[in-house]
Amino acid sequence: MSRLIVVSNRVAPTQEGSPAAGGLAVGVLDALKETGGLWFGWSGEIVGHGGAPSIDQQGTVTYATVGLTRRDYDQYYRGFSNATLWPTFHYRTDLSRYDRREYAGYVRVNAMLAKQLSTLIKPDDVIWVHDYHLLPFARALRDLNVTNPIGFFLHTPFPVGEVLRTVPPHEELVKAMCSYDVVGFQTHSDRQSFVDYIERGHFGVSTEEGVMQAFGRVLKVGTYPIGIYPDAIAKAAEQLSDRKAVAELRDAMRGRRIIMSVDRLDYSKGLVERFQAFEQLLTDAPEWQGKVSLVQIAPPTRSDVQTYQRIRQALEGEAGRINGRFAQLDWTPIQYLNRKYERNVLMALFRLSQVGYVTPLRDGMNLVAKEYVAAQNPEDPGVLVLSQFAGAAEQMPGALVVNPFDLSQMAAALASALSMPLSERKARHSDMMARLRASDLSTWRDAFLDDLRHVATAASVTRKAVKLADFAA
Template sequence: MNSRLIVVSNRVAPPQEGRSAAGGLAVGVFDALRETGGLWFGWNGDTAPEAKAAKLEARGNITYATVTLSRKDYDQYYRGFSNAILWPTFHYRNDLARYDRQEYAGYLRVNDWLARQLIPLLQPDDLIWVHDYHLIPFAAALRNAGSRHPVGFFLHIPFPMPEILRTIPPHAALIEALCQYDVVGFQTRTDLQAFTDYITRYAPGTVDRNGVVRLHGHALKAAVYPIGIYPDAIANAAQRYSHRRPVTSLRVYLQHRKLIISVDRLDYSKGLIERFLAFERLLQNAPELHGKVTFVQIAPPTRTDVQAYQRIRGALEGEAGRINGRFAQLDWTPIRYLNRKYERNVLMALFRAAHVGYVTPLRDGMNLVAKEYVAAQAPHDPGVLVLSQFSGAADELTDALLVNPFDSAQMAEALQAALSMPLEQRQARHCAMMRALHSKNLSVWLNAFLRDLQRTAAH
């Protein structure tokens, strides 16, 4: 790629955090930039009485350009409109959404301010790749500030069907702003279909066979670009870190027991309560498993100042305590629920040690944990992935045990099947899923999106 790549995301993982960042966006962006080089622009995670302009730091072939938000910006743009309206609605939880006009105004204001901070850092031939729902109006803000650079947008989370999207009061303005990009990418065909349905039914706009969307005189390409991983690198990390203390301590604790593992941010979209209840049903239906299986749920806290997240943490702690109180023995605790972060490579080693990967979000754009769990497995004795049909990863990992996370009986049955699955069947499923991971790895995602953005720029 001859042009310099400019990546824009709400949060920029500082250089020292790059390798341990656990979020799908941070991992994908860091690995992509490490491959191409370029500039990563966004918020540094700090707040101050007044917003602060971009500070630059070069590490290897990546330059980090990070800004500090004011507390008002944080409250309105991030904690407000982005995570009180867009996040719940795009995850089909509009019952949890809370709209405030001033917060929407703050969302637009911060996008405009961020665009004006980026403009002085740009070179004429740069390609700009913007990531996720916090920055839907960013292209329009760049255009208003005078930029004519090619700008692409990738949505990491689901895109809701029109009837859900229209519950957001400024939905029409959001879609008009989204259509200021040159390329808009989605994780799945379902997300793309929801977007084009809105365009043709409510915008009104047109969509041709090649995915070219036209709205208010602007043309853009809309397509599916499922984000991937580097499976071989994850397999190597899982082996290299298998002797780290958290992994060896877990093995000592488990002794002869089988391990079910889940790793998620503490979020209501992840189906954590439903997951706990399905595990309880497993123990209720299969008393022969008592003392022989342990479920480890790692859920680092996130957005701790948002009330909905405080409630989910309290509910999970209550359910874990209740289930353990019901089934625990003197030498066995059924659920080990951990509210803490682990380095990403250590997580890969923990995945390798687990007999079952339990990944059951209620709705998810992709869910890289599912892919990472598969890649981390030992090919000669792999574990089994139990995966929600409402995750983007389910489109590719069809040899997982696919479940409906709203059906606790089905999930309990899938867990029991996973724990008792014969070796030959586990190996066949793992081999098929690894083929899928290699065919759509992170480089495929990166190259496909940037190729389309460059083609758009050429035209």
């Protein structure tokens, strides 16, 4: 079987017991360990000058990482990736900014990373590239005469054409994406946005089978919703229920209900609106005052980006205002924790709570929603309140789906979740667990890689046919 090369902006920590084992890390590590392979990307370090990749061999997996200079980090990562693409892809054009120098840096760093990887590629390797930082990566490899099959998976949403066109080099970016052999999205609507952009711009056409001819290339465009391993999460949530952090929260609540939210500190997560909807619950249903608390865990992210500093200040201000309005001597309505917890401890905290509150303004999938359901006690499960703008909403009809811009609707959903009968909670949970098992993380990984390896097989057959034709001539 051909070797797999995974390319992502960051290479996940590889030390035993590392807390940063998210969905992407778990999924790609499984794939790499099965057949042996290479994981390539940024080390997370800022260096004085570029250099050859640092190689670390662990079992059948090779980790190849490179540092970024301060200029590269500012232009490629802080600049175009996270100040232009991230807000635009999450429909926050009001927060997006465009700078030609940053875009030039984005293209330059993609080319630099492609050149670094090209020296490590073997003829039969299959390459799987991840996320918005690396949209032009395949084109950079093609410019270096790399002909291997290359697939791309976008973890974020992909915006509709009118939104995408607010990014000045939008056509160049989409053309670069068509240098991949397989392009995958989280949801059908994201995939359709990509197809619509190409067809309405008269750049290409697609078939019902997901094959697209665009910009002189043929590629597969598909939907591959990322999953989790629900039974592993359920086991971890149960086994870690006696951890100190879990016991402390259980003791502090004194039998009160818990609404649990866990998100990176990001404006796309709808955190301020979430706090305000909880405030409306306490206003509209005063019987819940003193009986329920919202626990919001929001680890800091991109703290050197000014927009993220402002969202932290706004969130702290809202938490203080709401607590000042409703708090009692023995009850704090909102417990806001701006810190990280080990992932398995979070699963145990999910299990302890009665409501999972996941209401992003826009999200590619949102694995927290799936993790919350998986972590529940099937004999007394909590209820998931979920934004209709999270990709997970397509797969989880057992959730109470809400519009995160409608505070009254969210408040009503919280009230419904807190008072839902056990029989209904169990039925909703059972239905969602069955769906999570049927489309788990390995299903996502295997579906994408099967399509990518099909491309590899087809390319191999074509090359052999050309060689035979040449020989016959």
